Amino acid sequence: MPAITLPRHWGAVRLTVLSLAAPLSLAAQGAAPRPMSMDDLMELRSVGSPALSPDGARVVYTVSAWEHPAARDTSKGDRHDQRSHLWMVPAAGGTPRQITFGERGESQPQWSPDGRFIAFLAARGTATGDEGPRPQLWLLPAEGGEAMPLTSARDGVSAYSWSPDGKRVAYLTSDSLTRDAEARARRRDDAKPFEGDLRLSHVWVIDVATRAATKVTSGAYTVRGAPAWSPDGARLALLTSPTPLIRDERRDAWVVTVATGEKVRLAPPAKMIPQFGGVWSPDGRTLAYGALQDDAITAGDGIPTRSLRNTVLVLHDVASGQGRVLTAATFDNSVGTPRWEPSGTHLVFTAQDRVWSTAYRVEAASGRVTPLTARRMVRGASYSADMQTVAYLQDGPDAPAEVYVSGADFAAPRRLTTTNPQLAGVALGETEVVTWKSTDGVEVEGVLLKPVGYRPGAKVPLLVDVHGGPTGAHTNGFKANWGNPGQYWAGRGWAVLYPNPRGSTGYGEKFMRANIKDWGGGDYRDIMNGVDALVSRGVADSAKLAITGWSYGGYMTGWVVSQTGRFKAAMMGAGLVNMVSMYGTTDIPGYIGTFYDGMPKLDGTLSNASLDFYRRRSAITYSDKVTTPLLMLHGGNDERVPIGQPMEYYRYLRDRGKTAELVFYPREGHGLSEYYHQIDKVKREHEWIVRHTLPGPVVP
Numbered sequence: 001m002p003a004i005t006l007p008r009h010w011g012a013v014r015l016t017v018l019s020l021a022a023p024l025s026l027a028a029q030g031a032a033p034r035p036m037s038m039d040d041l042m043e044l045r046s047v048g049s050p051a052l053s054p055d056g057a058r059v060v061y062t063v064s065a066w067e068h069p070a071a072r073d074t075s076k077g078d079r080h081d082q083r084s085h086l087w088m089v090p091a092a093g094g095t096p097r098q099i100t101f102g103e104r105g106e107s108q109p110q111w112s113p114d115g116r117f118i119a120f121l122a123a124r125g126t127a128t129g130d131e132g133p134r135p136q137l138w139l140l141p142a143e144g145g146e147a148m149p150l151t152s153a154r155d156g157v158s159a160y161s162w163s164p165d166g167k168r169v170a171y172l173t174s175d176s177l178t179r180d181a182e183a184r185a186r187r188r189d190d191a192k193p194f195e196g197d198l199r200l201s202h203v204w205v206i207d208v209a210t211r212a213a214t215k216v217t218s219g220a221y222t223v224r225g226a227p228a229w230s231p232d233g234a235r236l237a238l239l240t241s242p243t244p245l246i247r248d249e250r251r252d253a254w255v256v257t258v259a260t261g262e263k264v265r266l267a268p269p270a271k272m273i274p275q276f277g278g279v280w281s282p283d284g285r286t287l288a289y290g291a292l293q294d295d296a297i298t299a300g301d302g303i304p305t306r307s308l309r310n311t312v313l314v315l316h317d318v319a320s321g322q323g324r325v326l327t328a329a330t331f332d333n334s335v336g337t338p339r340w341e342p343s344g345t346h347l348v349f350t351a352q353d354r355v356w357s358t359a360y361r362v363e364a365a366s367g368r369v370t371p372l373t374a375r376r377m378v379r380g381a382s383y384s385a386d387m388q389t390v391a392y393l394q395d396g397p398d399a400p401a402e403v404y405v406s407g408a409d410f411a412a413p414r415r416l417t418t419t420n421p422q423l424a425g426v427a428l429g430e431t432e433v434v435t436w437k438s439t440d441g442v443e444v445e446g447v448l449l450k451p452v453g454y455r456p457g458a459k460v461p462l463l464v465d466v467h468g469g470p471t472g473a474h475t476n477g478f479k480a481n482w483g484n485p486g487q488y489w490a491g492r493g494w495a496v497l498y499p500n501p502r503g504s505t506g507y508g509e510k511f512m513r514a515n516i517k518d519w520g521g522g523d524y525r526d527i528m529n530g531v532d533a534l535v536s537r538g539v540a541d542s543a544k545l546a547i548t549g550w551s552y553g554g555y556m557t558g559w560v561v562s563q564t565g566r567f568k569a570a571m572m573g574a575g576l577v578n579m580v581s582m583y584g585t586t587d588i589p590g591y592i593g594t595f596y597d598g599m600p601k602l603d604g605t606l607s608n609a610s611l612d613f614y615r616r617r618s619a620i621t622y623s624d625k626v627t628t629p630l631l632m633l634h635g636g637n638d639e640r641v642p643i644g645q646p647m648e649y650y651r652y653l654r655d656r657g658k659t660a661e662l663v664f665y666p667r668e669g670h671g672l673s674e675y676y677h678q679i680d681k682v683k684r685e686h687e688w689i690v691r692h693t694l695p696g697p698v699v700p
Helices: 038-043 179-186 421-425 486-490 522-537 552-563 579-585 589-596 611-616 619-625 644-655 675-693
Strands: 016-021 046-052 058-067 081-090 107-111 117-122 136-141 159-162 168-174 201-207 213-215 235-241 252-257 263-266 272-280 286-293 312-317 323-325 346-353 356-363 369-371 377-383 389-396 399-407 431-437 443-449 460-466 495-500 540-550 569-573 630-635 660-665
Touching (some): 046 107, 046 377, 046 399, 058 399, 107 159, 235 286, 252 272, 252 286, 272 312, 346 377, 443 486, 443 522, 486 495, 495 522, 522 540, 522 552, 540 552, 552 569, 579 611, 619 644, 630 644, 630 675, 644 660, 660 675
Parallel strands (some): 356 377, 460 495, 540 569, 569 630, 630 660
Antiparallel strands (some): 016 431, 107 117, 159 168, 201 213, 235 252, 235 272, 252 263, 272 286, 286 312, 312 323, 356 369
16 A cells, blocks of 8 residues: 655654454344444453363363342342353363352362362352452362362462372462451551561462372562472472562572472573563473563662563573573564473463464474464463363454364364354444554554444544553454443444554564653654544544543553644543652552653753653643543552542643543552443543534433
8 A cells, every 4th residue: 555645743654454354244143233332341251261171172261240249149239240150161062061150250270180170269158257258279070069178278379280190289378467467457456557568478289188288488588370380299380579569570480399398599591580480391301481681770679670671481401500591582572471392392382463462382492483373362272281282262353252272283273162142233343453654664553443334435533542551552352341342432433543552562672662761752653643544544534533541541641632632532541640759659660660761860960860851751741731621530549550640630630721520430449340330431431532522412
């Protein structure tokens, strides 16, 4: 397609169609077209955690949905709760069936190595005081029967893994409070020093037959994630951190002998930080783990900023204690947790690949990486014991994730589940994966969702949806949930652009790092060039533009309306607008510091490390320039982006006579987890944007 000439200040923009996903045929459905309603959105059931049986014959997976608890658990009052239950389906195809029905749901299914049991986590039993029962590990006979609890950890179980012989399970639980501390809490003598509740998690091992549990790790560190058993069942590989603080980026990888508790630290290659725990080779001689380059800035309290680099695979020779980086030169994206092939010569993993999630195979000797899938959304791969069969989730723009099964090459996938058959009666908008050139010539990619029944050449209202992160990305998947209700908008005549500006993941390390010291710079221009491309193409009506985003997307929304008046309406969700106060109050200051070159400080210059730079890249600094009506939505208990951020912006805007509204959702953190809050967010956002963007009365 030839280049499209745009206004000089945005430069030349090229927009290319890469793929097209058609919606379900309404004629084939035998039903009149109808747009996605709020009920449709909230009734969608989500599939997750596929676990293939060792013999490759059956798949257990979770299905999450909203349930009304009145029939079984009235202790929480008259409201909806989201729960997941376990389902099973034959790998050869057949009718899925639900196999667990607990009143509080079940999660994290795993098969025992011999295939006799299905383990899962569930909080069952009677609530005590204000707290419900803690999640424990349960065992369900695979051939049917009652599930039985395996653990009785005082503070519950957060993660676990089976030993290779199936006789033991290693699990993770938090260290319990002392009796004195519990007594103080009961009488509300519970002053909480900031960042002082450092409850550490450690590994226990339980014997399946006797139920005898032994603590394997202890000390002034916390274990992160489930440990991995060595093939001989004698050792565990695990990842630790000095504290459980989310901002603590320090990591160490260890091998622990189960019988003695002796642990040996894995020395990573020079200037590398482990990122996920080790995965043992079939012969037990090598551990594969993820690591990234350590180029962080260490703060005065010893906790560094985040290293914004690709996670690479490291192979650690257990005997020599030496590790070597495998994929740094052969794969320019972050690798996912790998699985060794039985031969020990290759590993397989999945990783983000532009707007897709792709399966890869890497040679252990050379690091040569080969893609196994292309332009598919493959996630959560689970293999049979012989690795001849793999079960996984796959979604697309026209359907939510479902369970698929195939050979280990991922070819000829067979769909096993249809969890949302009601979508056959819903008209969906088509998507395109599009690219355009930004002002400086950088190619930018995004996903365009068109209105239902869109006719080429028609100009329609455009909503721009900016993703969070910024180390995240929009994918070419199904867009129908509270945080991304794209199909809801498509059913009401809107196109939605999902841009992946510089700073997004899946496009290589250089692109991911391209907005360091440049929030609101190149990323802003990338987004605006994408809007111009769609206006020039004749898809977007330049007089009917709106923008929305959550978290970093909220930052960008607040920033955009402070820089341009082109958008008629905007919704800033969990947005950060004053980067100085954000650094001082967020639970991830090191992540902010990564992009702003350390903590804000007044050093007498206008360098990027100075307080002045933080202020210049804060939307609140430009409150006088805002003309776009701005709706701000925020969780009342958000620690990631504290509530002072929208409050400051609201006050600055209202004091200057600007159109702004701020709504808090009680009890919510950085996202929205409650049923009625999710509904309110979608409806309130839609009503606000339509009211200020489209002429005529607003239909509720």
